[in-house]
Amino acid sequence: MTRIVEISGQIDNGMWDYSALDLNGAVMPPTHIESIASIARNGFDAHELRLSPLTGTYVETAAHLIEGRPTIDQVPVQDFIRPAKIMRLPTANPRTLIRVDDLKRHDPGIEEGDALLIDTGWGTHWNQPDYISHAPAFAGSTLQWFLEQPFSFLGLDTPVMECRWAAEEGVADEAGPLLAPIYERGMLLLAPLAHLSEVQVLEGTLIAFPLNIVGVCSTPCRAIFVEGARWG
Numbered sequence: 001m002t003r004i005v006e007i008s009g010q011i012d013n014g015m016w017d018y019s020a021l022d023l024n025g026a027v028m029p030p031t032h033i034e035s036i037a038s039i040a041r042n043g044f045d046a047h048e049l050r051l052s053p054l055t056g057t058y059v060e061t062a063a064h065l066i067e068g069r070p071t072i073d074q075v076p077v078q079d080f081i082r083p084a085k086i087m088r089l090p091t092a093n094p095r096t097l098i099r100v101d102d103l104k105r106h107d108p109g110i111e112e113g114d115a116l117l118i119d120t121g122w123g124t125h126w127n128q129p130d131y132i133s134h135a136p137a138f139a140g141s142t143l144q145w146f147l148e149q150p151f152s153f154l155g156l157d158t159p160v161m162e163c164r165w166a167a168e169e170g171v172a173d174e175a176g177p178l179l180a181p182i183y184e185r186g187m188l189l190l191a192p193l194a195h196l197s198e199v200q201v202l203e204g205t206l207i208a209f210p211l212n213i214v215g216v217c218s219t220p221c222r223a224i225f226v227e228g229a230r231w232g
Contacts, residue, residue: 003201008057008223009126009194018054020132021164028052053218059190059210060218062183073214079188082153083230084115084206086199091121094134095165097174100142108202115153115206119196123157126194137163140176147185153206154182155190190223201227
């Protein structure tokens, strides 16, 4: 029997958000879920939702950082279903810096068009106080490795790819940009993931459908990994 694992995190009131980061004046609203109708009062159930496009696990296009790139509604629906491989790294401690040798050592053998899902173990910190501030990050020197890989979808279980705490930890030379150059070569981002540690077969199919909202670069999604079965 085919095994399916959900790899997206739950959305709830009081959950983490990116307000812990310096966003150049932008404000990400906290998640707000409130009942506006109930079966007892109104004969039906309904809720008001206030979410940012970067709430929970989300799919993001290059339009997040590069003007003129396709927005979520312009991506063909079939692109959200991809053959996938998981790179399982050793469980990362807070503020672990992932380097090129780590990626090479655990390279799952990415094929053209694959989704690459990187498991650092940080998904188990979902909603803990250190989830954003102490998340593992990738060294700036990993950029060339990423640019050489033929993936179409990059999935991470850490909410921040670039090393924002580099100066505090004495590794300022590894704080270089990663996302914009990777977006230039074309890909979708899926982050941050949860439950990757529950996946037993590290090759299969990723299905991650974002909300079909016009003109936005990212939306929350519900992502699943189908073990063993490769799409396409």
